[in-house]
Amino acid sequence: MVVTNAPAADEDGSKEGTARSFIAASEILVNPDIARVYTDILLNQPTTNSSIERRLDLAGSTTSMRVGKLKNLDIVEDVSSGKESQLRTDSLLLPVGEGETRILFDPLTIAAYGASGEVSEIELFLDRHGKAKLLMAVEQTRAYLSGEVTRRGAADRLNVDEIEGISITQALEPIVALFVKAGLMDDSFEHDVHDRKIRNTPYVLEQE
Numbered sequence: 001m002v003v004t005n006a007p008a009a010d011e012d013g014s015k016e017g018t019a020r021s022f023i024a025a026s027e028i029l030v031n032p033d034i035a036r037v038y039t040d041i042l043l044n045q046p047t048t049n050s051s052i053e054r055r056l057d058l059a060g061s062t063t064s065m066r067v068g069k070l071k072n073l074d075i076v077e078d079v080s081s082g083k084e085s086q087l088r089t090d091s092l093l094l095p096v097g098e099g100e101t102r103i104l105f106d107p108l109t110i111a112a113y114g115a116s117g118e119v120s121e122i123e124l125f126l127d128r129h130g131k132a133k134l135l136m137a138v139e140q141t142r143a144y145l146s147g148e149v150t151r152r153g154a155a156d157r158l159n160v161d162e163i164e165g166i167s168i169t170q171a172l173e174p175i176v177a178l179f180v181k182a183g184l185m186d187d188s189f190e191h192d193v194h195d196r197k198i199r200n201t202p203y204v205l206e207q208e
Contacts, residue, residue, distance in 0.1 A: 147190030
């Protein structure tokens with residue numbers, strides 16, 4: 001069963017969905033390559049192994065291994081009765097904390113982490129500040145695009161050097177915009193993101 005919108009502990013009297021989401025999220029955040037394949041499937045589902053290979057420029061054996069890992073985590077499933085597997089997934093949503101400290105671990109966070117092996121600015125930020133700060137950088141990039149804060153203001157909120165804050169929001173901006181274009185987010189942006197920037201992400205959106 002694909003995990004989606006994991007129930008809170010008090011919903012349906014079960015903690016299983018939340019626990020499974022937590023385990024899946026923990027596993028995905030160990031390997032950016034797995035995170036990148038998950039993101040590709042989410043953007044282009046239903047899809048096939050061969051299509052993933054082409055979009056991400058991967059060897060067949062590598063694709064099979066990474067897709068197999070996601071299947072084992074119960075967040076990707078085969079929905080095909082045909083010759084080649086048709087793969088699909090759902091948005092992995094995991095709320096953490098309560099009130100003003102509440103954050104949402106979501107597919108956009110996974111996509112940002114998955115891009116770290118392909119985008120030097122994200123990789124450098126991750127190396128310097130870690131995954132938790134990257135999650136916050138995603139949040140501040142959304143805040144910038146919606147006009148809530150300037151890039152310098154985002155750097156202040158992240159408690160990082162101004163140049164670093166500007167660099168990471170610029171690097172994450174096209175990934176956020178791609179998710180909006182794919183219909184995975186409904187953010188309304190004050191700042192437009194040119195399609196050329198979106199095409200420069202390490203992801204390919206084929207179903208437009």
